[in-house]
Amino acid sequence: xxxxxxxxxxxxxxxxxxxxxxxxxxxxxxxxxxxxxxxxxxxxxxxxxxxxxxxxxxxxxxxxxxxxxxxxxxxxxxxxxxxxxxxxxxxxxxxxxxxxxxxxxxxxxxxxxx
Amino acid sequence: xxxxxxxxxxxxxxxxxxxxxxxxxxxxxxxxxxxxxxxxxxxxxxxxxxxxxxxxxxxxxxxxxxxxxxxxxxxxxxxxxxxxxxxxxxxxxxxxxxxxxxxxxxxxxxxx
Numbered sequence: 739x740x741x742x743x744x745x746x747x748x749x750x751x752x753x754x755x756x757x758x759x760x761x762x763x764x765x766x767x768x769x770x771x772x773x774x775x776x777x778x779x780x781x782x783x784x785x786x787x788x789x790x791x792x793x794x795x796x797x798x799x800x801x802x803x804x805x806x807x808x809x810x811x812x813x814x815x816x817x818x819x820x821x822x823x824x825x826x827x828x829x830x831x832x833x834x835x836x837x838x839x840x841x842x843x844x845x846x847x848x849x850x851x852x
Numbered sequence: 853x854x855x856x857x858x859x860x861x862x863x864x865x866x867x868x869x870x871x872x873x874x875x876x877x878x879x880x881x882x883x884x885x886x887x888x889x890x891x892x893x894x895x896x897x898x899x900x901x902x903x904x905x906x907x908x909x910x911x912x913x914x915x916x917x918x919x920x921x922x923x924x925x926x927x928x929x930x931x932x933x934x935x936x937x938x939x940x941x942x943x944x945x946x947x948x949x950x951x952x953x954x955x956x957x958x959x960x961x962x963x964x
Binding site for chain 2: 742744747771778779780781783786826828830837838840841842843844845846848
């Protein structure tokens with residue numbers, strides 16, 4: 739079955755450490771997204787990519803970085819510059835150029851500080 | 853940019869009672885509208901969507917929503933709540949460029 743796989747499900751970060759969250763999709767979607775979810779705040783967009791080797795900042799990109807070297811993969815790095823990284827991170831994908839189509843989501847990665 | 857307002861961050865209903873979750877959006881053009889459900893520690897799952905055509909949209913698990921342009925609303929309803937409906941529900945609006953805008957969510961509790 740096609741879908742989005744996020745790994746790991748749980749991740750712990752030490753002070754000053756960069757960590758990378760994985761997101762892989764086999765839906766053949768061009769567009770991919772990273773969201774941060776905090777209680778009571780809904781989903782906030784971190785980065786999105788509409789095509790390989792191109793990505794744009796979302797509303798809360800500071801302290802995060804991404805790459806899009808392959809269509810299927812859109813990893814997110816939470817850098818040490820992100821002072822409050824504890825959150826639930828969701829990756830999504832959609833068909834590019836078709837905003838009447840829904841976004842499909844992975845099952846998320848929960849990041850905590852040690 | 854779009855904005856999405858979900859009235860009521862927490863809603864409680866008795867099992868078997870009507871579920872009504874409210875969503876209002878701001879848009880100067882006809883929007884595309886979506887409802888998602890999220891169970892604990894999981895991603896979002898699409899319940900239903902409105903793009904064009906019939907304003908009453910039926911989704912999975914017995915949910916439906918009605919697009920009312922005059923009220924800029926897209927409220928989610930289910931005639932009879934089930935214990936398994938307890939979850940977080942998100943309304944979303946999309947516009948050009950594949951941008952999605954999500955509401956802050958409504959947590960539904962079903963009381964046995």
